[in-house]
Amino acid sequence: MQPQQDDVVAPVPARAGSTPSQLRRHNMGVVLELLHRDGPASRSELGTATGLTRSTIADLVQDLVACGVAVESGSARPTGPGRPSAVVRARPEGAVALAVEVAVESIAVATVGLGGEVLATERVESAVDALAPAEVVDRVAAMAGPLLAQHAEGPVGVGVAVPGLVRRRDGFVHVAPNLGWQEVALASMLGRALGPGDRPLPVQVANEADLGALGELRRGAGRGVGTMVYVSGDVGIGAGLVIDGRAMLGATGYAGEAGHMLVDPGGRDCRCGARGCWETVAGEEALLRAAGIDDAPGARALALLRDRLRSGDPQAEHAVGVVGHWVGVGLGNLVNLLNPEVVVLGGHLQQLHEHLRPSLETALAARALAQPRSAAHVVPGTQGRQAQLHGAAELVLAGVLRDPVARA
Amino acid sequence: MQPQQDDVVAPVPARAGSTPSQLRRHNMGVVLELLHRDGPASRSELGTATGLTRSTIADLVQDLVACGVAVESGSARPTGPGRPSAVVRARPEGAVALAVEVAVESIAVATVGLGGEVLATERVESAVDALAPAEVVDRVAAMAGPLLAQHAEGPVGVGVAVPGLVRRRDGFVHVAPNLGWQEVALASMLGRALGPGDRPLPVQVANEADLGALGELRRGAGRGVGTMVYVSGDVGIGAGLVIDGRAMLGATGYAGEAGHMLVDPGGRDCRCGARGCWETVAGEEALLRAAGIDDAPGARALALLRDRLRSGDPQAEHAVGVVGHWVGVGLGNLVNLLNPEVVVLGGHLQQLHEHLRPSLETALAARALAQPRSAAHVVPGTQGRQAQLHGAAELVLAGVLRDPVARA
Secondary structure (H helix, E strand, O other), X not given: OOHHHHHHOOOOOOOOOOOOOHHHHHHHHHHXXXXXXXXOEEHHHHHHHHOOOHHHHHHHXXXXXXXXXXXXXXXXXXXXXXXXXXXXXXXXXXXXXXXXEEOOOXXXXXXXXXXXXXXXXXXXXXXXXXXXXXXXXXXXXXXXXXXXXXXXXXXXXXXXXXXXXXXXXXXXEEEEOOOOEEEEOHHHHHHHHHXXXXXOOOEEEEEHHHHHHHXXXXXXXXXXXXXXXXXXXXXXXXXXXXXXXXXXXXXXXXXXXXXXXXXXXXXXXXXXXXXXXXXXXXXXXXXXXXXXXXXXXXXXXXXXXXXXXXXXXHHHHHHHXXXXXXXXXXXXXXXXXXXXXXXXXXXXXXXXXXXXXXXXXXXXXXXXXXXXXXXXXXXXXXXXXXXXXXXXXXXXXXXHHHOHHHHO | OOHHHHHHOOOOOOOOOOOOOHHHHXXXXXXXXXXXXXXXXXXXXXXXXXXXXXXXXXXXXXHHHHOOOEEEEEEEEOOOOOXXXXXXXXXXXXXXXXXXXXXXXXXXXXXXXXXXXXXXXXXXXXXXXXXOHHHHHHHHHHHHHHHHOOOOOOXXXXXXXXXXXXXXXHOEEEEEOOOOEEEEOHXXXXXXXXXXXXXXXXXXXXXXXXXXXXXXHHHOOXXXXXXXXXXEEXXXXXXXXXXXXXXXXXXXXXXXXXXXXXXXXOOOEOOOOXXXXXXXXXXXXXXXXXXXXXXXXXXXXXXXXXXXXHOOOHHHHHHHHHHHHHHHXXXXXXXXXXXXXXXXXXXXXXXXXXXXXXXXXXXXXXXXXXXXXXXXXXXXXXXOOHHHHHHHHHHHHHHHHHOHHHHO
């Protein structure tokens, strides 16, 4: 997006009877996107960021307020000497997305408004891999009901994060090995379950690591970063790639399956059918197994592991040492291959980062070549499990940013 | 590049005394780039491709011809019924690049003209890793002399491919493990050696796999491809990544070090200082070792290996089976991670592709997930060792395409 060029784009012919013009609508989207991504701004800041004139900005803000997607606060914000300027901000309730995460050991739903404000959220721990897809859809619908009841207008759409290979075009899950899913038409199932019969909700489904990357890019540790790898640690491991500030999804949308890199040819069988994949040695199951914790993966098991680490349990300490080593090995491959500016760790890798860090850093230093290594900042995510929900909401809200008027 | 938008870009103010205007120069570059990349075209084809009017195209072609970078051939080319139309083509001698490849076992130089025509080329097999950088520079200068003597105007610049980590800004080689190089100011050394004292030649240096990728993208198996991985097989293995039709160099220019992915933790030490890197099991040395060939890597050793394969030598057949397996394993990692449309094999992987293929395909099918696997076409490069030279020339000629007038 190069908003500073908007003024010089050849005028788009207005469609008969349409007001404001397509150009105006486009520019409304540009301004709303700035508010959505970067937060509140004064009119003059918006002018500077877009290159649009003072009077154009005034008109656009007025239109956005009229559409209900922005508010201009009378409360003055001091900005140095001179007249304090009013602040324009996205209005969260102006467009609400329903964000859903289907993970291996939990289901989460959230309502997320413009500006990325999480209005309400709920997560239920559950062995999702023991449920049929239809049961998961029912649970999501039951969890979403009370959240959506708060919004009379209904959500603008639904975004769903799934740990699997997803065909984005129609939200079809080809395979989610750690859920035991094959060929699930998730978007259409959820659309029917969530919407009234006469108006099924539009549903977009994407890989959870891709959405985690998007969430951290927009709202967390990846803000403003050009080349980033987000590594999602769950039962499986996935990666979301960002190149030049944009999601890199590959030729057919399946990029980022870092969990299935071979790192240990003599290792364990993976649920994908191959052996010695990165997730078999760096995933949550490997960690709990090494620590001697029999509980199923999930928040409770990780809390138990953290307790044992706090009390100095030697087996737990050994486990984070071994798994940290393998995490570092895999990150070394990613750093050598992609030369990222930032590597963001999500899921259990984020939650246990302080414990994994020593052996992770040692292995990474041993594996990565010096130049790409010195360029890469390895940091825990700041959004935790919310990263996927923020990413799912961004998928949906992108449509509103493209054309705020269509929503109104 | 969106040439169809050029007509509607706000006019750029002409600098005093400059003729033609900056806008005209920009559009000349757009037309020349089409001729350079896609080959000869009629004026009407150029009009269709750029969205520029017939008379604008006529002026631009006239200017390009006047600058000596294009020719319009009077010889008619039949294009169906109606008046046969004259053909415009890039004039190779209009801008000549000196392309250089410094490999582990050979040095190559070429003069490459606009349109990608290789005017002259020479390759000398030599154990380059036994030479000091200054000796390599002297040899390049000695080889380049007779080629450059053909061009009174001199080359527009020099592009160099090196198997190492290169800081492109100033052509500084941080490390080239398989050459035994550390911290070599290659661009400035070559610039002094090649140019007369009063006018040193501009030299650009880049990683050989990145340039191989660029060469295949522009001139070979990658034409028109969006997401591509080029895998360069030499003593080492490197990768050049192409995302959305553009080179992906990473945050600081070092992306693509696929040869140093860990694939075999119990494996051999690598020259990079780590162990079990992909190139230790899939590189040319591993192949020759497994085949029982003691010769140093290079064209002669590969020819010997091909002879043995033709005669059904069991050790040679076993060697390509084992190495093909490891090649497929590494490609599986790349396919899972990047979901490319095309994987182009270069160097020994290209030359021995037919022999490596069975075990390569088996391992790739076992390692890669079905969806990214089915999207990826794995093909041998069509440019062979010329890929790196074409890529090096593209680096240099890009400057002429940006502003054809500055050259004239």
